[in-house]
Amino acid sequence: MCVISTGVFFYTSFASFETHDEFNIIEGTVGSNGDLYFAFYVDNEISSKMPQKGEGYVLDKEKTTCTNEASVEFNETEWSVKVVNMKERNTKCTLYFESRYSEDILNGTDPVLKDPLIPVTIEADGTVKKADIKNKWYSYEDKEWANAVILFDESQNSNYQVGDTILEEAIESYFVWIPKYRYQLWDLGQYDSLTEIDTSKVHEIPIIFGNYTTLDEREGECTTPMKSGATGNCQIGDYMTHPAFLSIPSTGFWVGKFETGYNGANSTTEAEQNVNDSSKVIIKPNTYSWRNIQVANAFYTSYDYKRELDSHMMKNTEWGAVAYLQHSKYGSATSVRLNNNSSSITGYAANDEPVCDYSQEKIECQISCNDGTCNIAYPNSILASTTNNTSGIFDMSGGSWEYVMGVIVDESGNPMSGRNSISNSKFNGTFGCPTCDNDSSGLTQLTEGYEWPNKKYYDIYLNNGSDQNYTSRILGDATGEMGPFKGYTSTTAGLKRIGSWYDDHPFLVTNYVPWFVRGGNRGDGSMAGIFCFGNNFGDVLTWISFRLILTPS
Numbered sequence: 001m002c003v004i005s006t007g008v009f010f011y012t013s014f015a016s017f018e019t020h021d022e023f024n025i026i027e028g029t030v031g032s033n034g035d036l037y038f039a040f041y042v043d044n045e046i047s048s049k050m051p052q053k054g055e056g057y058v059l060d061k062e063k064t065t066c067t068n069e070a071s072v073e074f075n076e077t078e079w080s081v082k083v084v085n086m087k088e089r090n091t092k093c094t095l096y097f098e099s100r101y102s103e104d105i106l107n108g109t110d111p112v113l114k115d116p117l118i119p120v121t122i123e124a125d126g127t128v129k130k131a132d133i134k135n136k137w138y139s140y141e142d143k144e145w146a147n148a149v150i151l152f153d154e155s156q157n158s159n160y161q162v163g164d165t166i167l168e169e170a171i172e173s174y175f176v177w178i179p180k181y182r183y184q185l186w187d188l189g190q191y192d193s194l195t196e197i198d199t200s201k202v203h204e205i206p207i208i209f210g211n212y213t214t215l216d217e218r219e220g221e222c223t224t225p226m227k228s229g230a231t232g233n234c235q236i237g238d239y240m241t242h243p244a245f246l247s248i249p250s251t252g253f254w255v256g257k258f259e260t261g262y263n264g265a266n267s268t269t270e271a272e273q274n275v276n277d278s279s280k281v282i283i284k285p286n287t288y289s290w291r292n293i294q295v296a297n298a299f300y301t302s303y304d305y306k307r308e309l310d311s312h313m314m315k316n317t318e319w320g321a322v323a324y325l326q327h328s329k330y331g332s333a334t335s336v337r338l339n340n341n342s343s344s345i346t347g348y349a350a351n352d353e354p355v356c357d358y359s360q361e362k363i364e365c366q367i368s369c370n371d372g373t374c375n376i377a378y379p380n381s382i383l384a385s386t387t388n389n390t391s392g393i394f395d396m397s398g399g400s401w402e403y404v405m406g407v408i409v410d411e412s413g414n415p416m417s418g419r420n421s422i423s424n425s426k427f428n429g430t431f432g433c434p435t436c437d438n439d440s441s442g443l444t445q446l447t448e449g450y451e452w453p454n455k456k457y458y459d460i461y462l463n464n465g466s467d468q469n470y471t472s473r474i475l476g477d478a479t480g481e482m483g484p485f486k487g488y489t490s491t492t493a494g495l496k497r498i499g500s501w502y503d504d505h506p507f508l509v510t511n512y513v514p515w516f517v518r519g520g521n522r523g524d525g526s527m528a529g530i531f532c533f534g535n536n537f538g539d540v541l542t543w544i545s546f547r548l549i550l551t552p553s
Contacts, residue, residue, distance in 0.1 A: 036083060037092040043099055053079035056099050056134075058110070063096035076108025076211055076251070099134050105141055107210040109179035109251040114309060114552040116157060117148040117175065117254070120166065122390045126285075126379035128171065132162040138177075140209070140330045143387045146177035148254065150306075173283035174257035175550060176393050180250075181207045182241040183324050185222070188231055189480025191470045197486045197500045207328045208239060211251045228461040228472045243476045244321035247456035248310070254550035255314065255322055258346040259395040259402060260302075261287035268343045274540045278304040281548065285347030285378035289400045289545045295515060295538040296426035296450040298403055298546040303453065309550040316406025316459045316516045316533075318549055320478035322393060323530045326386035335502045336530045337383035338398035340375050340522045342368040344545075347378030347394045354525035368522045386530070396519050398528040400545040403538070405458035406477070406516035408432075408509045415460055416514040417446040418538040425515060425538025426450055432511035461516075467507045467535060468497075479508060482531045496527065504529035513537060517544055 040047040042057065051057040059074045066072060068088040072095065074081055083093060102110045113119055119131040121138075128149065131137035138146035151157060152172045160166060184206040222234035234240055245252070263282040265271035272292035273280070278301050280290070293301075295313075302313040327333050341348040351374055367374050375381075378394065385392030395402075407415045410430045418424025420431045420439040429452075430445040452458070464472040473480030485506050487497040499506040505527035509516055513535035520528025521543050536544065 035090050036086070037090070038081075039092065039094045041094065041096045043097070050095065051097050054104070056102060057097040058100045058102060060096040060098055064094065066093040067091055076110075101133055101136050101138075103138070103140060105209055106179050107208075109181070109209050109211050111138070111146040111148070111177040111179075111254075112250055112252065112552045113148065116150050116154040116306075117309070117550075117552075118151065118157060118160065118166070119146070119148050122147055122379075124379065124390060126168075126390060128166045128168070130160045130162055130164050130166060138391070140179065143330060143332070143389065143391070145387055145391045145393075147257070147391055148175050148177070149173065150175070168284075171284065172263075173281065173548075174285075175254035175283070175548075176257050176391070177252055177254055178244075178318075178321055178325060179209050179252040180211055180241075180245040181209045181321075181325070182212075182239045183207045183328075183476070184239050185234055185236050185475065185481075187481050187483070188234070188236065188475065189470050189473045189483060190231075191480065191483045191485065194468065194487050194497070195484040197498070197503075198484055199500060201482075201484070201500045202502070204333050205324050205328045206239075207324065207330070212241065228459075228474055231475070234475065240475065242317070242321045242324065243474060244315065244317040248551040249553040250310075250551045253318065253321075254309075254552075255318070255393060256283040256548040257393055258283050258285055258287065259289040259399055259545045260298075260548055261346060262290040265290075268345075271344070272542055276300045276304075278302075281305050283548060285394070287346050289344040289346055289395070291344060291400055291545045292540045292542050293544075293546065294424070294426040294540055295403050295405075295546075299405065299427075299453065299457070300450065302546065302548045303457070305548060306550060309552045311548060311550050312405075312453075312457050314402070314404050314547040314549050315457070316404045316479075316518070317474055317477045319396075319402075319404050319518045319547075320474075320476045322386065322396065323478040324476070326392075326396075326530055331386050332388040332392070334388075336386065336397040337381075338520075338522070338525065338528050339381075339384055339395050340368040340398055341370055342522060343370040344400050344522065344543075345370065345377075346399065347381055347384070348375045348399070349381030349384035350375050350398070354528070396530045397532070398520055398522045398524065400519075400543055401517040401521050401534065401536070401541075402519050403536070403544055403546045404516050404518050406461065406509070407458060407538075408461045408463050408511060408514040410463065410511070415452060415458065416511065417449065418514060419512060421446070423537035423539040424449075427452055427538070432514055436512070459516075461509055463511050464508070465510065467510050467513070470506075470508065472508060478531050479506065479533050482506065498527060499531060501531045502529050503527060504532040505534055506532070507534045509535045 070086040222238035261282040262271040265288040271288035305311040340350040417429035421441040470480035482501040515538040520532040
C-alpha cells in the first residue's frame with residue numbers, strides 16, 4: 001500500500017485488488033495486474049483515510065464517483081466497499097463521507113433522505129421543526145421513529161434552516177421511516193381449521209435491524225421464497241429478513257403517516273374520487289381520507305406521485321412490516337386504538353378501547369362520531385399511533401379500510417382483476433365470478449384496463465378456494481401468523497370471525513373477493529386493528545382508502 005499525491009487528492013492505492021482492513025471487499029474484472037485508487041473526503045475536507053464505523057459518518061452515495069465507468073457499492077453494516085464494473089487499469093474512486101446522526105441499533109438502516117424529503121421532528125403538540133441530521137433527531141430505541149415531510153412548494157425547501165418551524169399549511173405530506181429488519185418466527189401460520197382463541201399468542205415480536213437479506217449465510221437465519229404458502233427452511237425460533245424489504249433496493253422505506261387524503265376536499269363526499277391523479281395526494285392529519293377509488297387508480301396515483309423516490313401503493317407485506325415493528329420493543333407493542341371518526345378524517349383516536357359483545361344477535365362494536373364526543377383529534381390521539389407518541393403512524397386501526405397491493409392469482413398464475421365486469425380493480429385480468437351480481441355482460445376478464453406494473457410492486461397469493469385457508473399466507477404479511485382464529489355466527493350481523501391477536505377480523509382473499517384490505521373500518525370496533533385483514537373486489541367503495549410508500553435507494 002502507498003499514498004501518492006496528485007494535486008489536491010490523496011489516493012490510496014490497492015494493487016491487485018488486495019483486501020485491506022478498512023475495505024472488507026475489493027474486487028474488479030481487470031485481473032491481478034490492475035490498479036485501484038481511492039480518495040476520501042470527510043465533511044468536504046480531503047482525508048488520507050476513510051472514517052471508521054461508529055464515528056458518526058455516512059457515505060454520500062450521490063457524490064461518490066469512480067472513473068472508467070466503475071461504481072461503488074457500500075455496505076453500511078459491514079462498513080465495506082466493493083468496486084464493480086471495473087474494466088480498465090488505474091481506476092480512481094472518490095468517496096465522500098459526511099457526519100450524520102446514526103443509531104447503532106439500526107446497523108446501517110438509518111433513514112435515506114433525498115429531495116424533496118425534509119427531515120423533521122414532531123413535538124407533542126404537533127409542532128414540526130426541521131431536524132438537525134448531524135445530531136440525534138430520532139431514536140428507535142426510545143420509540144421515536146424518524147419523520148420527514150414534503151412541502152406543497154418544494155422550491156421553498158432550501159429556505160428552512162435547522163430548528164425552523166414548518167407551518168402545517170406549508171406541508172403537503174408526512175412520512176415515517178421503517179428500517180430494514182429481520183424478525184423471529186413464532187408461528188408458521190399453517191392452520192387447517194378454526195380453533196379456540198389462544199390469547200397467549202400475543203407477544204412482543206423480536207426484531208434485529210440490519211442491511212442484509214435471507215440470502216446471507218448467518219447463524220440463526222432462515223431462507224424463504226417470497227411467495228404465498230412458502231416456508232423454505234424456516235422454523236419457529238429462526239430469524240428471517242422481512243419479505244417487504246427483499247424486493248426494494250433500499251435499507252428501508254418511508255410510509256405515509258396517515259391514510260392518503262384528497263387535496264382540496266372540504267367534505268367526506270368530496271374525497272370520494274375514482275380518478276388517477278397524483279396531484280391530489282395529501283397525507284396529513286385532520287384531512288378527509290381519499291376513498292371510493294379502484295385499486296388501479298389508487299396504484300398509479302401513488303406510482304406517479306414521486307417517481308424519483310420510487311413511490312408506490314402499499315403492499316400487503318409492507319403493511320405487515322409496519323405491524324411487526326409496531327409490536328416489537330421499538331413500537332407501542334399493544335393494541336392500536338381505533339380511529340372512529342364518522343367523517344373519515346385522518347389521525348383520530350376513539351376515547352375508549354372498543355368492545356364487541358358477540359353473544360348478542362346484534363353486535364354493537366363502537367359508536368362513531370365526528371363532533372369530538374367519542375374521539376380525539378391529532379396530535380392528542382397518540383393511542384392510535386404505532387409508537388404511542390407523535391412520531392408514529394396513524395389510521396392503521398379503523399378510519400377507513402385500506403386497499404393494499406395483495407391479490408390472488410387465477411389458475412394460470414396471473415393476478416386477477418376482480419369479481420366481474422361490474423366490480424373489479426381496473427387492472428387487466430380474469431374475473432372470479434363473471435355472472436355474479438346479475439352481470440350479463442358475458443365477459444370473463446378485463447382486457448382494456450391498466451397493465452400490471454413490475455412484480456415488485458404487488459404480492460400474489462395462491463387461489464386456495466377459502467377465506468379460511470391460512471396456509472396461503474406469506475410469512476411476514478401479518479395474516480396467518482396472527483392465529484389461531486375463531487368464528488362467531490349471529491342471525492342479525494352474519495358471520496364474524498376474530499383472530500387471537502386483539503380479536504382482529506381475519507378474512508383471506510379468494511377468487512370471488514381477490515383483493516386484500518387492511519385495518520378495518522371506523523365502525524368495526526374491536527374487529528378493526530393493525531392485524532385486521534379482509535377481502536374485497538378491487539372496485540369503488542366509500543369505506544376503502546389506500547396508503548403510499550417511498551423507497552429511495
